[in-house]
Amino acid sequence: MAVGWDEGMDPRSPPACPRSKETRPGMSFVTIPPPPLAIGFANPLLLWGLAAASLPILLHLLNRRRYREESWAAMRFLLAAIRKNQKRIRLEHWLLLTVRTLLVACAALAMAQPYLESTGAVPLLAGRRTHRVLVLDGTMSMSYAAAGRSRFSRAVEYADAYVQGARNGDAISVVLLGAPPRVVIGAPSPNHAEVREELEQLSPSHGKADLEATLSKIREVLDASDLPQKEILFLTDLQEGTWHVDPDRESAVKRAVEALERERANCVVVDLGDEVRSNRAVVDLALDTPVVVRGGPLSVISARLASFGSATEAGVRAQLVVDGRLGPERRVDLPPGQEVPVAFSYRFEDPGDHVVEVRLEEDRLPVDDTRRLAVPVREQLEALLVNGDYDPEPFESETDYLAQALSPSEGSDRSPSPIRVEVATEAQLSRRDLERYDVIFLCNVSRLSRGEVEAIDGFLRLGGGLVVFGGERLQPDEYNGTLFAGIPGSEEFEGPGFLPARLGAVVDSGAETAEQLALAPEFDPIGFEHPIVAIYQGAPAQVMAGLTGVRTWRSHDLRVPEGSTARRALAFTDGRPAVLTMPRHRGMVVQVATTADDDWTTWPLHPSYPPVVEQMALFAASGRMSQRNVAVGQPIDQAMPEGASPASAVIVRPDGREEPGRLVEEGGATRLVFDQTDLAGVYLARLGPPVARELSFAANPDPVESDPSRADSATLSALFPRWTFSSWDGGPVSQTAAATVGRRGELHRGLLLAVLGLVLGESTLAWWIGRRR
Amino acid sequence: MAEYQQYLQPQTLASVEGLGLQARLIVEGYVAGMHKSPYHGFSVEFSQHREYAPGDDVRHIDWKVWSKTDKYYLKQYEEETNLLTYLLLDASASMGYASEGNVSKLQYGQFIAAALSYLVLQQQDSVGLCVFDDRVRRWLRPSGQPSHLKELIRVMDSEPARERTGLGPVLHEMAERIGRRGIVVLISDLLDGEAPELLAGLKHFRHKGHEVVVFHVLDPAEVDFPFRQVTKFKGIELPEELLTDPTALREGYLAELRTFTEAVRKGCRLSDIDYVPLRTDQPLDVALTGYLATRSARTRKGQRRA
Known part of the structure; x- marks a missing residue:
């Protein structure tokens, strides 16, 4: 066995000569075979400790020099004894000396952390060519910069050293840990220079991590190579948000880990995290209204700020920035572990896309100090009311109350309402171009044709809102058959249906007499939790009575199936749901159990009717706006209205790079899809021709990544029992040390066992020898 | 009484000046510890009177003399006075x-030797002394005169010689030289010469009709071999030097010593020789008891023979 130091092996030197003896006609090569097995050392300097192995010998010699003298009379017995026992004594001495020397040598070797480095001639377990998979943590927390260097750049530095330290013939893959994970180099590359170049160009994302997906990606990468030996090196800050696994996902992650272990992959985690004292972040930014309409009321922009430190940060400045123009500023104290709300009011004057930002003073992790909101401001909200029960008399028609409530100035010359209402009869529905509208109200519509259902389905796919009122003319069997959406996951759910609930029998408590009416059920606002009725939260009792005093003597029995995603906005006091909402495709569906007019209920006569149906319209239309704001890592997916489908789309990313966006044709509609949202910030989509348009999108980081707390080592060792965890403090890193980080402990565990055995052996031997004295 | 007895400890005794005094202290201390006087040498044939000394057996007081003189006299007998004791003291280097x-x-x-001399002379017996190393150094003929003690002590109180012991030849020489039968007391560490050679010498005495007592004097260190650290052993009589780890050798050494002493003991028993192993940290009364046992045996034999 030859001993070689790693420094001697230069990965840049030309590939090793063929090992075998090659014979060609006319010429022959004899190459010197490399040593079949070599030992490398992670800490070669500690090999000087081997000198300590001479200690027992020195002690022995020293002991022999330090003797006492004794004039002895009974010399003849002593001489006789030594004649008989000399061989045995000498043997015992040598044995003991050997054991002691070995003991010290093993301990010194163990400290030098050796590993086997076979050059392939011996098909042993260690030292064959290795497929090394570098997994760099690409989550936002890796942008945390201490002493002018971000964790990610340190990870790259370490990875660079690791690649340089890798042996010739080792193949390297690079994966970025994230959500979704990114495979930088999938096919294992034996060209280390290329890998290093690729590493140089890497930058962290601002996203969070999907550990499970990353592990399965690593598995795929491992499968791509047939090298027998595999090593996976994670370079991460071990942040809690990245490495935390939900209890219900734990078994899946464990399975993924086991799969890696089945591949015989050696998993090593190098911890690059440092002690983080504090971090502040804007963890939430929201508008009070789902849809902003030009000239509407003041919008309230509310942000929530948080400090993840141990001390209160006093006087932190939070500033509102709209479209790059600095706005008002607030000074707040951020106590640790609490979210502090900050509100700004703003009036959006111009229609079009606006970007609202709330900024904090920058700290060491600047990404989460700003949060953005793309706010498309509409000229007006377009609502289509489909009247299922037309009557020329005022307030006799099904939609008269509704039209008046949504657009109170309709027909007058006052300032225009934010909602423009169009009324159509049931028969006209199929001829309307639904894409033009934001919300469609179906009021007491008896049935819908298949074409109409499909049109509405397409409308929902584009993010439109739908409100369905009940009534006498409505045919429950038709509704249940063609309009009911089904349960998520069922085959029915895949169809074009959209209603959150099945219609049961009509519940009638009678309204002939005042007594009967007094017994009719009222509205239960269920704690005003739903956005539709949230405006009533904290309102005075008499105002609230305008909603809760509504009597409804007739209503459909809405039957929400088990496992539905439907949510109750209002219920009746007898417990049945009155208003249900459910997201469908990208849009939102609201189903009301009673009528839009006063045929079944007193609601249109109550003051609560106009504000609640307006909220209903805005809420239903919110699907259009939510497409503009995504979390980092989530794809941008914006529906294009029909007729405006552009030929091309270019996305300008926050880092200035321009990337083409995908335009997906689906069901007659076009969608813009862009999935490289790995950075936080504003993404500008340039559409056209034929019509040049610009759309703003905002991607925001997950607040989980702002929390600098680190993963608990006990949890980690429970999840990844056979992984090696090591840490790097950021000091100079040698190629050898980096490349062998995974091999540490490979031999030294055995050596330490040997030391233990030798210690026991030495004592036993010493006892056994001493026993006979 | 207790004061006397403490002088039986050799370490204590060494602090006392003068072998004569030491001898007296030993014997007095020894006698004080006994219920019965050790002076047993009383037989049928009266030879003379001796003044009573504390510890003497009152049975031998001559009451007739007491009634006349009002003094205590003991009667002594002929046989006893003729008892000869030869002390052979090894003064070799070891x-x-x-x-x-x-x-x-x-x-x-x-x-x-001194204590025995004192004791023997007290009993009106005769005692002779031979101090030897590889050959006879000093030789004092036996005498029963009390003044003889001084001479004995002067002779035996000498430095150890530098030469090796030649025990076998010396014993033969002595056996030839001693004429009258008596008790031969050999005081030696027996460290020179092999057991057969030694036993042959001792048998020579037996052959001449002597009773023989061997006082095998060894140092405790020689018996126990208590050394732990590495030691260079320098032979006192042999020129060899040996640097060794004594713990490793101890067992072997003790086995060798045991083999030797066993051989001597066995040989002595077969030849009817009293063998008394002694350690220099042992009280001296053991030696005296050993001597007296032999003497009484000799006396009994003498009686039988008579």
Whole structure:
């Protein structure tokens, strides 16, 4: 066995000569075979400790020099004894000396952390060519910069050293840990220079991590190579948000880990995290209204700020920035572990896309100090009311109350309402171009044709809102058959249906007499939790009575199936749901159990009717706006209205790079899809021709990544029992040390066992020898 | 009484000046500890009177003399006065060895010799002395005169020689030289010469009709071999030097010593020789008891023979 130091092996030197003896006609090569097995050392300097192995010998010699003298009379017995026992004594001495020397040598070797480095001639377990998979943590927390260097750049530095330290013939893959994970180099590359170049160009994302997906990606990468030996090196800050696994996902992650272990992959985690004292972040930014309409009321922009430190940060400045123009500023104290709300009011004057930002003073992790909101401001909200029960008399028609409530100035010359209402009869529905509208109200519509259902389905796919009122003319069997959406996951759910609930029998408590009416059920606002009725939260009792005093003597029995995603906005006091909402495709569906007019209920006569149906319209239309704001890592997916489908789309990313966006044709509609949202910030989509348009999108980081707390080592060792965890403090890193980080402990565990055995052996031997004295 | 007895400890005794005094202290201390006088030498044939000394057996007081003179006299008998004791004291170099805290073997031997001389002379017996190393150094003919003690002590109180012991030849020489039968007391560490050679010498005495007592004097260190650290052993009589780890050798050494002493003991038993192993840290009364046992045996034999 030859001993070689790693420094001697230069990965840049030309590939090793063929090992075998090659014979060609006319010429022959004899190459010197490399040593079949070599030992490398992670800490070669500690090999000087081997000198300590001479200690027992020195002690022995020293002991022999330090003797006492004794004039002895009974010399003849002593001489006789030594004649008989000399061989045995000498043997015992040598044995003991050997054991002691070995003991010290093993301990010194163990400290030098050796590993086997076979050059392939011996098909042993260690030292064959290795497929090394570098997994760099690409989550936002890796942008945390201490002493002018971000964790990610340190990870790259370490990875660079690791690649340089890798042996010739080792193949390297690079994966970025994230959500979704990114495979930088999938096919294992034996060209280390290329890998290093690729590493140089890497930058962290601002996203969070999907550990499970990353592990399965690593598995795929491992499968791509047939090298027998595999090593996976994670370079991460071990942040809690990245490495935390939900209890219900734990078994899946464990399975993924086991799969890696089945591949015989050696998993090593190098911890690059440092002690983080504090971090502040804007963890939430929201508008009070789902849809902003030009000239509407003041919008309230509310942000929530948080400090993840141990001390209160006093006087932190939070500033509102709209479209790059600095706005008002607030000074707040951020106590640790609490979210502090900050509100700004703003009036959006111009229609079009606006970007609202709330900024904090920058700290060491600047990404989460700003949060953005793309706010498309509409000229007006377009609502289509489909009247299922037309009557020329005022307030006799099904939609008269509704039209008046949504657009109170309709027909007058006052300032225009934010909602423009169009009324159509049931028969006209199929001829309307639904894409033009934001919300469609179906009021007491008896049935819908298949074409109409499909049109509405397409409308929902584009993010439109739908409100369905009940009534006498409505045919429950038709509704249940063609309009009911089904349960998520069922085959029915895949169809074009959209209603959150099945219609049961009509519940009638009678309204002939005042007594009967007094017994009719009222509205239960269920704690005003739903956005539709949230405006009533904290309102005075008499105002609230305008909603809760509504009597409804007739209503459909809405039957929400088990496992539905439907949510109750209002219920009746007898417990049945009155208003249900459910997201469908990208849009939102609201189903009301009673009528839009006063045929079944007193609601249109109550003051609560106009504000609640307006909220209903805005809420239903919110699907259009939510497409503009995504979390980092989530794809941008914006529906294009029909007729405006552009030929091309270019996305300008926050880092200035321009990337083409995908335009997906689906069901007659076009969608813009862009999935490289790995950075936080504003993404500008340039559409056209034929019509040049610009759309703003905002991607925001997950607040989980702002929390600098680190993963608990006990949890980690429970999840990844056979992984090696090591840490790097950021000091100079040698190629050898980096490349062998995974091999540490490979031999030294055995050596330490040997030391233990030798210690026991030495004592036993010493006892056994001493026993006979 | 207790004061006397403490002088039976060789270490204590060594602090006393003068072998004569030491001898007296031993014997007095020894006698004081006994219920019965050791002076048993009383037989049928009256020879003379002796003044009573404390510890004497009152049975032998001559009451007739007491009634006349009002003094206590003991009657002594002919046989006893003729008893001869020959002390052979080894003064070879090896006898000079003393481990820490102990008297040397020679000094211990001198204690024994002096005490026996005193005792024997007290009993009106005759005692002779031979001090030897590889050959006879000094030779004093037996005499029963009390003044003889001084001479004995002067002779035996000498330094150890530097030469090796030639025990076998010396014993033969002595056996030839001693004429009258008596008790031969050999005081030696027996460290020179092999057991057969030694036993042959002792048998020579037996052959001449002597009773023989062997006081085998060894130092405790020689018996126990208590050394732990690496030691260079320098032979006192042999020129060899040996640097060794004594713990490793101890067992072997003790086995060798045991083999030797067993051989001597066995040979002595077969030849009807009293063998008394002694350690220099042992009280001296053991030696005296050993002697007296032999003497009484001799006396009994003499009676039988008579």
